[in-house]
Amino acid sequence: MLTLILILLPIAAGIVTLMAGERMARQLALVGSLAALGAAVAVWLQFDPAAGTQFAYKYAWIRSLGINFAGGIDGISLILVLLTTFLTPLIMLSAFRHDYRKPGSFYSLILFMEAALIGVFTATDAFLFYLFFEAALIPVYFLAAVWGGENRLKVTLKFFIYTIFGSLFMLVALVYLYYQTPGTHTSDITAFYNLNLSAGQQGFIFWAFFIAFAIKMPLFPFHTWQPDTYTESPTPATMLLSGIMLKMGVYGLIRLLLPIVPLGMQNWGMLAMILSIIGIIYGSIIAIQQNDMKRLIAYSSFAHVGLMAAGVFSTSLNGLQGALIQMLAHGINVIGLFYISDLIYSRTKTRYLDQLGGISQTSPHLSVYFMILLLGSVALPLTNGFVGEFLLLSGVFEFNGKLAAIAGLTIILGSVYMLRLFQKSMFGPKGKLVEGFHDLTAGERAVLLPLIIMVFWIGIYPNTFLKLTEPAVNQLLQIVTN
Template sequence: MNVTFILLTLLIGAILTFVAGKKMALNVAVLTSLVALGLTAFNICEFQNGIDVSFQTQWMTKPNIWISLKADGLSLLMVTLTTFLTPLILLTAVGKDYKNPHKLFALVLFMAFAMTGTFLAEDGFVYYIFWELALIPIFFIALLWGSDTWEIRKAAIIKFFIYTFAGSLFMLIAFLYLYQKSGSFLLPNLAQISLTADEQTWIFLAFFLAYAIKLPIFPFHTWQANTYEKSPAIGTMLLSGIMLKMGVYSILRWQLPLTPQVDERVLNTVLVLCIIGIIYASLIALRETNLKRLLAYSSMAHVGLIAAGAYTFTQDGMQGAVVQMLAHGIVIVALFFLVEIIYKRYRTYEIKDLGGIRAHAIKFTSFFLIFLFASIGLPGTFSFIGEFTLLYSLSQIGWIYAILGGSTIIFGAYYMLKMFEDAILGKTNVKTFADLNSIEFLVLFVLAVAVIFFGIYPKPITDLLFFSI
């Protein structure tokens, strides 16, 4: 058995979910995602036992394209994040009355299929196909099931689509240029091309545009907050928890290996943009009054630090980027789910309309505090491991980078604790706030266990990562 079974399960599951009808769609989708998670765990066990679970077969001869799925520590970790979060994200939809739920949940599984393919593809052309395929379902999820009026929502989602699609075209041009030199899209063949320093710089910049928009990195971020805010909760969790990780993964898998001698001035400029993004997003988050937008800018600040660590070109930076990608994915999904629970009870995201939730809901408040601490990198949580490693990698480039990058922790602690004080503590709201039901508790409990367990014992992740970085 190899990793193709994970992809086939998600694709077939998407089709079955679509034809299952409105009543059974969620059950079929959750079951399919759990099977995919089980297959992921099985493939990881096989991989660690020395069995090759990759897959490769030629698709076309002219042009020379291979369906090549590379299974190593890095790709398997990202597939694990996808298949771990997908069933939990689907479970957050329990009890919600969606229009045409069979179409929504089928799109979620198809998006998981496309993102998994992006993490596994070793042929640049197939990778690009999966990359673009992931954009289609989230476009419709956000457009058809999002919030606000149709015109406002459409403007935000179309802007997101145009930004990301346009950036990807530069990446495609880079792949076509490399293909002309090697006659292949396979990563090992592309990595052997002898490129001049100028060629590497242009290739680096072409990839950077695609990844900077996807993450996003300043100043390519203007689509993010509006898209997160207008998307339904299930779409926001997919975007923040998994999809933006495609950008960081691709930096490590494609951009840096193909441009090892990029102009140092370009690399320093990129690092500066990442640092600016961290500070910029943090300052905006300090003034945000909308919970969803606050988390969107908080996510941008954290991802800026992840990207900065990756672009240090150091072993610690790349390892820290992967660990923090996983931690951020879990924590941000939990936080957006908590915010959605608040909206479900009070029908508002505005902090000024909240307060006193602790008096009504002890379990909810406890989970909120756990994930708040994880978000600001408290020792003992998963995020601390990644952030510490990233800041250490930045210090190897220059202490000023580490100091400025570390500002995300200071700013984050302030605006997250201030938000917690105003929204959860404070004077008691006259409206009652029902505590967590069984499904809500289950989702948050599983996420909390992951955050605490890997915060205390990250060895399973670092051991698996050893096989690729």
């Protein structure tokens, strides 16, 4: 029942927040998100990595069709549930600096999205997975469309069309798989793992899933919605999109695509790997050229997710473990970087690097926090990004050494655009807009300090999280290779 409680807590908190009015909306939303974090920690403390799926629930949903409202948590699910519940309260706190109109609606949408994301990561029924996958789109659409920038309507419409288009491919694939199950049809995901599909059938399913998940992450060439949406959305929505929502696509590759269509992977995995690596290089080169801080971080996120996907398509233990730990690390780093860009914008009213400079002269604490998050993002040893990138590149090398050499350029290119971001904003002569820039407040440190702790925790003690996922990953690889 704990899994169901994890989903219901944010929904209940969202409803209460929506009804509470403007005065108490922020406090109630924060309490609701902290309650969900507490439930996730309770699951973590009771979780046995070797025991498979735990804390399961199952209720008849559409009984005549064998479709159930069912979920549970294994090691792969748990790492993403912990990420979601850890980041959501910090996103709430980061939003407290702004007086968003209709705060009840604003904060309740964040909570509803949290519930949908947890639902995606814990669903064991394919159609329930699809329901939550689509439900997560609705809150972020309204967050961007109502509280976004000047071009928000155009940008959010593009985002909505892209993601709905991709999801239709997944729905077609799920319906097809449902009718391939023998006897009384079922939509249980594990039943799909045991289907004996031909190479042609698996090729069709592979591309249907790939397009759906590649758009959500996004991967090259399905990425054109991402930079504009990240830039125009209010910063909390951008944090949700980059820190958690893109992980749904990587999770979908791991949970559905790999074990259901192993022959499809054999036939088309190389092409998917090449597209992922193109995205790494392409996104990094464009990030180097950006003048807008928020847009630069958006392209860096695009490059990072390409490496995660490449690790998944390597179908190796190192690649999959690297993808999972990197999802955790990337979520932490990118949330912190977007928050710092928002802090700088709120003080200077600009995000353009050529108008900044010299911030470190009056804000030493901000500079230190910024540098730590940046070093985690560029995979400095003993930071969270190093563990994931090392495992990912190791997995890609097992798949193909030449591709690994190209993918490895992410280390150099990532350092270039991130250090350029830091140098242009923190060092040099003070820009006119930086006059009067003040250091971090206590509330701003409360958001950044937990992120900094996690940067070092994952970097120094990665086994805390790798041991959670390894049994589930090994079990998945047995399905893929058999």
